[in-house]
Amino acid sequence: AQTVTQSQPEMSVQEAETVTLSCTYDTSENNYYLFWYKQPPSRQMILVIRQEAYKQQNATENRFSVNFQKAAKSFSLKISDSQLGDTAMYFCAFSYNFNKFYFGSGTKLNVKP
Amino acid sequence: NAGVMQNPRHLVRRRGQEARLRCSPMKGHSHVYWYRQLPEEGLKFMVYLQKENIIDESGMPKERFSAEFPKEGPSILRIQQVVRGDSAAYFCASSPNLRTGDVQPQHFGDGTRLSIL
Numbered sequence: 649a650q651t652v653t654q655s656q657p658e659m660s661v662q663e664a665e666t667v668t669l670s671c672t673y674d675t676s677e678n679n680y681y682l683f684w685y686k687q688p689p690s691r692q693m694i695l696v697i698r699q700e701a702y703k704q705q706n707a708t709e710n711r712f713s714v715n716f717q718k719a720a721k722s723f724s725l726k727i728s729d730s731q732l733g734d735t736a737m738y739f740c741a742f743s744y745n746f747n748k749f750y751f752g753s754g755t756k757l758n759v760k761p
Numbered sequence: 762n763a764g765v766m767q768n769p770r771h772l773v774r775r776r777g778q779e780a781r782l783r784c785s786p787m788k789g790h791s792h793v794y795w796y797r798q799l800p801e802e803g804l805k806f807m808v809y810l811q812k813e814n815i816i817d818e819s820g821m822p823k824e825r826f827s828a829e830f831p832k833e834g835p836s837i838l839r840i841q842q843v844v845r846g847d848s849a850a851y852f853c854a855s856s857p858n859l860r861t862g863d864v865q866p867q868h869f870g871d872g873t874r875l876s877i878l
Contacts, residue, residue: 652803654803681866690871691850691871691872691874692869692871693804693852693854693869693872739803739804741803741804743866746856746866746867747792747794747809747816747817748794748806748809748817748819748820749794749796749804749806749854749867750806751796751803751804751805752803753801753802753803754801754802754803
């Protein structure tokens, strides 16, 4: 069975600072994909970043980067230079066949001015 | 190119009524997925459909819930005899046949918020 755990229900960060959101997962699969999704109050699900498990290099997308530790089954998201628009729920997700995504319970991020 | 369209955006039903949620996938997408998000929780997989076929319904409750994706028209998630515990946001996602090259393998709609009085 696949599980995704986000142990931080809520976090706050000052504008322009850096924050790291944690995610761990459990799977017996060797090839899989990991994702971070952002859900603002509008409830849209917006893909932030994706990581293929077979790639050792950590993915980056502008101010967003991940720290992927395959052996530890850890996949944290770092947001640099936080902006007010980053305020949202962030969900970590796992998929090994793209047919089914497993989501964590989410971390509510509040960026303070 | 329009995204995944879900309607209604918000649906209110009384206990015992039926709820029908619609999802039109992105143009060219033939795979549809339904997820449920309970308050303060992440999305939980319910069902995966291709045109006229249910591929994986391992996340569907055994009773009252059904889903279809007909040859023509949108995918429908149907909940019969709704109860308070069905109150949630229901998200639909779609994907094309060839997915490994797509950065975002599942494209999500904006969800339908179902409220049971």
